[in-house]
Amino acid sequence: MDLNLTSEEMQFRDELRSWLTGNVPTDWAERREESLESRFEYLRAWQRKLFEGGWAGVSWPRKYGGRGANLMQQVIFWQEMALASAPPMANTLGLGLIGPTIIAFGTEKQKTRYLAKILSAEEIWCQGFSEPNAGSDLASLQTEARLDGDSYLVNGLKTWNSYGWIADWCELVVRTDPNVPKHKGLTVLLVDMTSPGISVRPLRQITGESEFAEVSFRDVRVPVENVVGNVNQGWDVAIGTLMHERGTFGAGLQITFRRNMERLIELAGQLQRNGKSAAQDPLIRQKLAQCYAEIEVMRWNQMRAFSRINATGVPGPEGSIQKIFWSELNQRLQQVAQELLGPYGQLEGVSPHSVDKGTWAYGYLRSRGNTIEAGTSEIQRNIIGHFVLGLPRSY
Amino acid sequence: MQFGLNESQEILKQNARQFFAGECPMTEVRRLAESKQPYDPALWSKMAAQGYTGVIFPEKYDGLGLGNVELILLMEEAGRALLPGPFWSTVALAGAVIDAVASDAQKTKYLARICRGEARSTLALLEAGASWDLGDAKLIAANGKLTGEKLFVLDADVADFILVAAPSGVFLAEAQAPGLCITPMPALDLTRRFSAVQFKDTPAEKLGDGTNLIRALNIATAALVAEMVGGMQRVLDLTVDYAKMRKQFGKPIGTFQAVQHPCADMYLETESSRSAAYYAAWALEHDAPDAAAATSIAKMYASDACRAVGNRSIQVHGGNGFAWENDLHLYYRRAKASETMLGDATFHRERIARLVIDPVPTSCGGNDRSSR
Numbered sequence: 001m002d003l004n005l006t007s008e009e010m011q012f013r014d015e016l017r018s019w020l021t022g023n024v025p026t027d028w029a030e031r032r033e034e035s036l037e038s039r040f041e042y043l044r045a046w047q048r049k050l051f052e053g054g055w056a057g058v059s060w061p062r063k064y065g066g067r068g069a070n071l072m073q074q075v076i077f078w079q080e081m082a083l084a085s086a087p088p089m090a091n092t093l094g095l096g097l098i099g100p101t102i103i104a105f106g107t108e109k110q111k112t113r114y115l116a117k118i119l120s121a122e123e124i125w126c127q128g129f130s131e132p133n134a135g136s137d138l139a140s141l142q143t144e145a146r147l148d149g150d151s152y153l154v155n156g157l158k159t160w161n162s163y164g165w166i167a168d169w170c171e172l173v174v175r176t177d178p179n180v181p182k183h184k185g186l187t188v189l190l191v192d193m194t195s196p197g198i199s200v201r202p203l204r205q206i207t208g209e210s211e212f213a214e215v216s217f218r219d220v221r222v223p224v225e226n227v228v229g230n231v232n233q234g235w236d237v238a239i240g241t242l243m244h245e246r247g248t249f250g251a252g253l254q255i256t257f258r259r260n261m262e263r264l265i266e267l268a269g270q271l272q273r274n275g276k277s278a279a280q281d282p283l284i285r286q287k288l289a290q291c292y293a294e295i296e297v298m299r300w301n302q303m304r305a306f307s308r309i310n311a312t313g314v315p316g317p318e319g320s321i322q323k324i325f326w327s328e329l330n331q332r333l334q335q336v337a338q339e340l341l342g343p344y345g346q347l348e349g350v351s352p353h354s355v356d357k358g359t360w361a362y363g364y365l366r367s368r369g370n371t372i373e374a375g376t377s378e379i380q381r382n383i384i385g386h387f388v389l390g391l392p393r394s395y
Numbered sequence: 396m397q398f399g400l401n402e403s404q405e406i407l408k409q410n411a412r413q414f415f416a417g418e419c420p421m422t423e424v425r426r427l428a429e430s431k432q433p434y435d436p437a438l439w440s441k442m443a444a445q446g447y448t449g450v451i452f453p454e455k456y457d458g459l460g461l462g463n464v465e466l467i468l469l470m471e472e473a474g475r476a477l478l479p480g481p482f483w484s485t486v487a488l489a490g491a492v493i494d495a496v497a498s499d500a501q502k503t504k505y506l507a508r509i510c511r512g513e514a515r516s517t518l519a520l521l522e523a524g525a526s527w528d529l530g531d532a533k534l535i536a537a538n539g540k541l542t543g544e545k546l547f548v549l550d551a552d553v554a555d556f557i558l559v560a561a562p563s564g565v566f567l568a569e570a571q572a573p574g575l576c577i578t579p580m581p582a583l584d585l586t587r588r589f590s591a592v593q594f595k596d597t598p599a600e601k602l603g604d605g606t607n608l609i610r611a612l613n614i615a616t617a618a619l620v621a622e623m624v625g626g627m628q629r630v631l632d633l634t635v636d637y638a639k640m641r642k643q644f645g646k647p648i649g650t651f652q653a654v655q656h657p658c659a660d661m662y663l664e665t666e667s668s669r670s671a672a673y674y675a676a677w678a679l680e681h682d683a684p685d686a687a688a689a690t691s692i693a694k695m696y697a698s699d700a701c702r703a704v705g706n707r708s709i710q711v712h713g714g715n716g717f718a719w720e721n722d723l724h725l726y727y728r729r730a731k732a733s734e735t736m737l738g739d740a741t742f743h744r745e746r747i748a749r750l751v752i753d754p755v756p757t758s759c760g761g762n763d764r765s766s767r
Contacts, residue, residue, distance in 0.1 A: 072396045289744035293692040300670040307398040321663045385655030389635045392650040
């Protein structure tokens with residue numbers, strides 16, 4: 001065990017640090033009340049800048065626009081981004097899930113075609129996994145793809161697509177063989193979102209925003225060369241994506257969590273409790289310290305997990321603890337924010353009295369989704385129970 | 396950067412697991428728990444022969460000269476076996492304190508005896524106020540003599556010499572010294588016991604002022620967390636085995652999600668505590684800027700986690716988990732003792748607050764809207 005940086009890692013860190021010092025935009029926090037679209041374009045420009053600096057895909061192969069470094073350098077990357085209070089990147093799903101899936105399962109041609117544009121945020125990606133009747137039981141999905149000449153004809157309805165409203169491409173899971181057990185007839189397709197027959201309907205969610213969409217496919221043609229992995233072996237590909245989603249995706253979240261934590265500590269110094277600063281209130285101190293500690297434990301869990309993946313090559317089912325950890329932690333953190341802010345926590349950005357332009361009210365509602373998206377907490381616990389602890393299947 | 400064990404650390408851990416499994420099986424733990432003193436001199440000699448009693452101390456004092464990570468690996472395995480007796484208090488607590496505060500001559504005299512397995516020791520810290528804040532010690536040390544009372548002194552009944560925290564520094568009193576009186580404080584943990592230690596004009600040797608005491612206590616804390624992790628892992632293993640074997644409604648109870656999910660939570664809590672223990676040990680070893688915070692975070696997290704793991708475990712075991720014959724309660728008792736030892740979660744949250752809230756950061760983040 002050695003958490004010291006090697007000389008190579010040190011050089012990487014120093015180079016990154018000096019690049020970040022000169023390039024991290026300082027006005028991200030001021031964008032809070034802008035529209036989803038305008039904030040997205042801001043983050044897209046930031047990602048583009050990272051890409052041009054060679055920092056967008058640290059652990060991706062060099063020939064596809066990455067830096068060719070190992071996963072530990074990826075860990076250092078996120079830690080430095082957090083220390084520099086850098087904004088997150090725009091193409092979240094492409095970077096965290098779909099890119100790694102294409103790297104693991106894609107053909108050479110697919111890698112050359114898609115990866116660099118994911119890194120540069122030129123092409124934004126979404127995931128077509130969930131359906132109205134296939135949520136936790138993902139393998140029961142109904143969207144079908146029928147082979148017709150040298151392309152598939154896709155018909156069906158996908159829902160809860162994050163970034164569906166802006167995505168150029170979609171990693172789509174479809175049923176290519178309805179006559180075999182449900183896990184054995186699935187295939188993963190890369191679908192151009194401008195294809196005729198696709199329509200996107202924004203889903204208005206609990207926060208009032210439409211960050212997700214419902215996407216319908218009606219006789220949409222997808223060339224056979226857009227199959228990722230093997231036909232009817234799409235479950236393995238989808239699980240590969242989900243393992244990334246659960247195991248390594250959380251690393252970037254420490255940026256957000258750490259910024260929020262620092263801000264809460266600062267706010268505690270400005271608010272009053274029982275005749276003194278809230279930062280001196282014993283119960284507030286307990287709660288802030290608990291959140292701070294859990295963010296650190298999350299970071300150490302991730303460092304351990306990355307070291308293991310660096311050695312084994314792939315994320316395993318134990319990654320489910322990362323998903324449970326960050327999602328439940330964020331809910332606790334947002335609740336602590338509400339307790340600290342009291343009635344201010346509910347104010348919308350338009351109120352002149354609002355704190356941080358209403359984002360704590362937003363964050364409180366948004367965090368409810370954390371334990372549902374990317375596999376509910378219940379599904380994660382099933383995965384740990386069965387695949388990690390070896391308990392019998394419950395279904 | 397590599398947050399995993401290297402080959403020699405892996406071997407040390409595997410050897411320790413085999414050693415404790417062979418030398419200290421649960422039958423032996425139960426025998427010692429029911430005996431007058433939960434400590435076996437023959438086992439102690441074997442541990443010393445392995446080098447365990449001197450693992451982190453310099454070779455010039457007959458130690459192995461290894462690091463804190465190696466110490467916590469041994470503690471983890473000792474915790475898994477529920478090793479009774481004064482291993483933690485002698486090595487991770489008293490030994491670390493001597494190493495941190497004493498002179499070279501004193502180390503040659505006392506620390507070397509610990510390394511060679513010739514002496515057992517402990518640190519007397521708490522007084523009637525039961526405060527873990529070092530500043531609250533009131534015991535009088537004057538003219539080379541101690542007067543006052545220390546409570547909750549772990550393993551004092553088997554110690555050859557006892558370290559004492561006083562306002563003016565750290566002292567050492569031989570267990571047989573005049574005016575020193577040890578009285579048992581019967582408590583939950585049957586495998587490691589508390590005593591009250593009274594001092595009345597008891598001659599004592601000053602080891603040093605308290606300057607480096609906190610650093611030694613941080614090492615002891617990280618080691619204790621590791622021991623808790625070992626206990627949690629064993630309790631998790633027992634619970635998963637039970638859930639696979641115990642049948643109700645015609646199938647193993649582990650088939651039911653109402654049983655699977657608490658097992659998954661135990662796994663999460665155990666692994667997270669382990670990450671924290673390893674990180675803290677490493678940070679202390681390398682004097683990282685966040686070493687003190689990391690230690691408190693680890694103890695805070697594990698203190699709550701070990702209680703939660705124990706609670707879930709008994710619940711999954713049903714009536715069997717409530718039975719004296721089942722080993723679970725022995726772990727559950729130790730877990731409660733370890734939870735409060737050197738400060739519980741509430742104590743350490745306040746310590747964390749002093750480190751991270753009081754010096755308010757100047758950078759301004761703001762709630763990011765991207766919540767995932």
